[in-house]
Amino acid sequence: MSAIALPRLMRIGAGALDELPLALAQLGLARPAIVTDRFLAGNGALDRLRAVLAAAGIPVRAFTDTIPDPTSAVVDMAAGFIRDGDHDCVIGFGGGSPIDTAKAAALLSIRGGTMRALKAPHQEDAPGLPIVAIPTTAGTGSEATRFTIVTDEATEEKMLCVGLAYLPSIAIVDYELTLGKPRRLTADTGIDALTHAIEAYVSRRASSFADGMALAAMRSIWANLRTACDDPGNRAAREGMMLGSLQAGIAFSNASVALVHGMSRPIGAHFHVAHGLSNAMLLPVVTEWSAPAALPRYAACAVAMGLAEAGEGDEAAVGRLVEALHRINADLDVPTPRAHGLDAVKWDGLLPLMAEQALASGSPANNPRIPDVRDIQDLYRRAWGV
Secondary structure: OOOOOOOOOEEOOOOHHHHHHHHHHHHOOOOEEEEEHHHHHOOHHHHHHHHHHHOOOOOOOOEEOOOOOHHHEEEHHHHHHHHHHOOOEEEEHHHHHHHHHHHHHHHHHHHOOOOOHHHHHHHOOOOOOOEEEEEOOOOOOHHHHEEEEEOOOOOEEEEEEHHHOOOOOOEEEHHHHHHHOOHHHHHHHHHHHHHHHOOOOOOOOOOOOHHHHHHHHHHHHHHHHHHHOOOOOOOHHHHHHHHHHHHHHHHHHHHOOOOHHHHHHHHHHHHHOOOHHHHHHHHHHHHHHHHHHOOHHOOOOOOOOOOOOOOOOHHHHHHHHHHHHHHHHHHHHOOOOOOOOOHHHHHHHHHHHHHHHHHOOOHHHOOOOOOOHHHHHHHHHHOOOO
């Protein structure tokens, strides 16, 4: 038996943003607070969103101070902003960080308390304000997930928070919002989405429903990632990436992520590496280590991505998958932690803490091959200078 959780409404495709007022009206919502970042506030994207809402007579207030890797302090500020207005919903507009901030603030604005009290294994299902997610990158899939990630400044821990409270009621998935995004952002968010799909498929919590979404996501992402990076205005590639990201988000929201994500969060917290990039740094190494415990599953990923033929031996197919993951990192200029300029002494010194934090997140327990602290430290060392 599988328990599936999805947004109540989704608008998908070119021009979907223009249907936001209709989607709000369908759920009886009329007083949104927007949570976004300064970049979107300054490049005209927020103005476009405001105009769509204004044309429908919907008043708007916007919190624009979200930051990459949102912290508890920023979430508290956003929650206070929401409480200060007469709002009946919260719109998260941007990449994963603004949407994660919106999710957490929508809950805290009603519930109060701290995000530390809500970190996994706690599960928060009691709703806060309804959440509307409008992604402007094709990567996190946060518009369809029951997760949010918030960093505790005191401990430099990226806290995974889980529950239906964080699942958006409405997802507006308009690939036109990603046209022209730079190559580095497209690559990192794209590999992030691919990681979601692969980990959902090999997760110990996989289900037939999540499997279908994960395989469809892999097909779409792998077929379009290089084109989207090399030709940022290519509409077909951008559409394929946005759809794949959504499908991957649905997959991992219902099957969970695994070891790559567990190891990625401490890198982001301690070294301020973007989440998608830290996933990309780890994906080939962790896949190679994990695959012997689930060869048929990883082989199916290779087939879905067009890297192997159906019926080809599992070991050969998995070998092609690992090789392809290394190759795409090279093709898209994904640096190793060392090449990215991270401090080697700090990296080595933090390995025990990062390994403990990775395990504490719970994600490694979903991995086909379950690691201990020493395994994770060894994988960090391998990823350092691959």
